[in-house]
Amino acid sequence: MRGAHSTSTLLSAAIERRRALVLGGSSEARLLATRIAADPRLQGVISLAGRTSAPLAHDLPTRIGGFGGVEGLTRYLVEERISHVIDATHPFAARISANARAACAAAGAPLLVLTRPPWLPARGDRWIEVGDNAAATHALGDCPRRVFLAIGRQGVADFRRAPQHDYVLRVIEPPNADDLPPRCEVIFGRGPFALNDEIALMRDRRIEIVVTKNSGGALAYAKIEAARALGVDVVMIARPASGDAATTHDIDAAMAFLAK
Numbered sequence: 001m002r003g004a005h006s007t008s009t010l011l012s013a014a015i016e017r018r019r020a021l022v023l024g025g026s027s028e029a030r031l032l033a034t035r036i037a038a039d040p041r042l043q044g045v046i047s048l049a050g051r052t053s054a055p056l057a058h059d060l061p062t063r064i065g066g067f068g069g070v071e072g073l074t075r076y077l078v079e080e081r082i083s084h085v086i087d088a089t090h091p092f093a094a095r096i097s098a099n100a101r102a103a104c105a106a107a108g109a110p111l112l113v114l115t116r117p118p119w120l121p122a123r124g125d126r127w128i129e130v131g132d133n134a135a136a137t138h139a140l141g142d143c144p145r146r147v148f149l150a151i152g153r154q155g156v157a158d159f160r161r162a163p164q165h166d167y168v169l170r171v172i173e174p175p176n177a178d179d180l181p182p183r184c185e186v187i188f189g190r191g192p193f194a195l196n197d198e199i200a201l202m203r204d205r206r207i208e209i210v211v212t213k214n215s216g217g218a219l220a221y222a223k224i225e226a227a228r229a230l231g232v233d234v235v236m237i238a239r240p241a242s243g244d245a246a247t248t249h250d251i252d253a254a255m256a257f258l259a260k
Contacts, residue, residue: 020044020258021082023100024058025051027219028114029088032251033060042258045080049089049096051154051173066096073103082107084258087245088114091215092154094240101243112257113247116217118239124228128235133158136211139235140165148202149184150212150223151237156180159211168205192219198226211235 020036022029024046036044037059048055050064067073077085087100097113104111121127128139133155140147140162149159149169156169157179167184169175175186185205201207210227212220214236227234248254 018042018083018258019081020084020086021077021080022046022060023085023087023089023096024048024062025089025093026091026116027217028116028251030056030058032086032088032114032254033058035251035255036060036258039255039258049093067099067103070099070102070106073099074106077103077107077109082109084260085109085111086114086254086257087111088254091115091118091239092213097245098243101245110257110260111245112254113242113245114251114254115242115247115249116215117249118214118216119221119224119236121236122228125224126227126231126233128233129238130235131238133237134161136235136237137162140209140211145208146206148205148207148210148223150210153179168201168207193222195222195225195229198222199229202226202230202232207232209233209235211237213237214239 018041020042022032022036022044024030024033025048029046033044033046036042044060045063046058046060047063049066067076076082085100085104087097089096100111130136130139137159142164144164144166147165147167149156149167153171153173153175156175159167159181163182165181165183167181168187169180169184170187170189172188172190180186210223210232212223212234224234
């Protein structure tokens with residue numbers, strides 16, 4: 001009887017384990033994956049969009065690529081018996097975040113957004129805050145300038161509208177050559193970057209203005225500090241609207257959500 005009871009207890013524990021889907025693409029997603037993998041109450045899988053050919057390793061089983069829109073994600077949640085979804089994508093991954101909200105509503109799966117707080121201007125910052133890439137190109141002005149384009153390769157084609165500038169574009173993966181402005185130096189690197197290195201980069205390239213997205217967090221903040229130290233203007237692109245999903249900046253809160 002004791003053996004039967006023990007077996008029953010183990011089966012019940014397995015059935016009760018939460019099945020979490022983490023939509024990844026951020027450093028917060030990697031930290032969360034490590035926490036989930038270490039929690040015996042939880043099973044998890046992390047999904048990456050596949051925008052980089054060599055993504056960093058995670059401590060959870062990983063799937064690469066899209067789901068096929070809202071319908072595909074809804075079907076995945078149902079077929080895989082996902083009990084909880086955490087959207088820990090990049091703050092500018094607006095499409096997958098919108099799809100997650102719609103799919104979770106359709107499948108009846110609770111959703112939490114785990115994101116880093118946005119940057120706020122500090123004393124000495126010279127920010128020009130804009131709503132999107134089109135406004136950013138306008139903010140650069142008509143006179144030719146040397147621009148550090150720190151937005152990744154997504155959306156770089158928008159800056160072809162301002163061909164008078166000299167751009168330095170930093171990316172992880174090679175961009176499409178047809179997307180680049182006429183005068184654009186491409187450099188490769190994966191953060192985090194040290195403050196001294198960012199200062200050296202801006203000095204060496206004689207950068208006059210930085211264009212970046214307000215992705216927030218500490219890992220990419222050195223370029224903001226470097227611009228402040230050098231008195232360089234920053235065109236700061238605001239985050240897209242995040243919708244009405246519950247949101248946290250805290251991994252402990254995300255783990256508590258998964259335990260409900």
